[in-house]
Amino acid sequence: QINSIRIQSRKETTTDAISAPRDDEESAVVIFSVSSCCMCHAVKRLFCGLGVNPTVHELDQDPRGKEMERALIRLLGASPAVPVVFIGGKLVGAMDRVMASHINGTLVPLLKEAGALWL
């Protein structure tokens, strides 16, 4: 079972259930979402608005969705499990944390550092 999320490299996040594709650019920003979740839609729109192309895992469309959901809840200690954002392999958090980091100006540098944003 999944007990922790092992971060192997800045460009890759690997667990038994949660894994990111190898493509460097795409795996810089990973969003765990549910297709019908509107808050997830909002977070996706935020990143798209910034010019980022995130990798999105829709838990309701992934065969390992249930496992991932449980892992996320364990990680964040809260329900709902989505949306959750990882940047450059590091956990940023749910909508709250994403908003806070954007407003306090730390999100964009983080994105640039992860190679998800240029300019």
Add this chain to the structure above:
Amino acid sequence: MSSTTVHVTTSGTIGLYEPHKKISMWRDPSSSIMASPGDASSSLQAEAVNENKFEYEYASHQVIGPTISGEDAIRLSEKMQRRLAQNREAARRSRLRKKVYVQQLETSRLKLAQLEQELQRVKQQGLCAGPSLHANVGFAGNLSAGVAAFEMEYGLWVDEQNRRNVELRNALQANVSNVELQILVEGGLNHYYQLFRIKADAARTDVFYLMSGMWRSSVERFFLWIGGFRPSELLNILMPQLEPLTPQQQENISKLKQSAQQAEEALSRGVDKLQQTLAQFMFTEGLGIEMYGIQMASALEKLNAIEGFVNQADHLRELTLQLVSQLLTPHQAARGLLALGEYFHRLRALSSLWAARPRDQG
């Protein structure tokens, strides 16, 4: 003739501790007890054991002999009369107290009736003001109680806000120290954060009421964005009031405004998506009556998400206030807070004027 009619006996059971009863015997002109001291003395002697000073005095006169002198009798009668008067007075005060108490009860009863009427009226308003999609009357009743409570709390919040504004204005005019200004600024910010907490409670009770902005004045409602003010708009209002700003400050505030706008955009799109999804839930083709219940249950689930958006919007407001205050000097922050308070105050005043404006007849 005494006002109290008392059945008096000369047995030892007459209690001189009930002197008014005994006294009535004395005061009764038809009785000839005064004329027959012998009768009095025998009963009085039986009461000699009573601690009553009056009785001791009384009794002492009898120890000497069976007769009481006229003088003594008059003195005793005077004492009794005094005692009588005191008791009358006590009784009168007691009746007065009772009267006051009853009056208070009556007032409370009226007040209770008024409050019940008011509650009924609020319930009625709660049913009419909102959209017609109330689940059932009972539930709406509960919501209205929460709504009434929120309105009251908000009213108090506004009063406190106005008070703080006056305090800020005075402090700025008096040129108080930066430390003092900082304290006022912290207090003012915390007061806004308190509003967000109150709103969070209200969102749990009735998120649609919160979103409708019915708890705010009409002009404020015109500017409503997800249940409150738009953070980027707030920065637009504040910036001219904060002059002079250093170039660094200007740059930082511009960045903050841009971030706020982007966050607002994201949340707005999220709410749009929610509306879309909800609308789709209402019309799905080819479903039988069995699916209707499931459909409605899913729709209910969707509605829960609205609270999340209101919370995020308030969170964004709080973040914006926090961040902008960190970018400013105490003096600037104080001016900013005052400007903000003044802005909303004027919106409210404008709403009142608007409501009171003369309308064209015909």
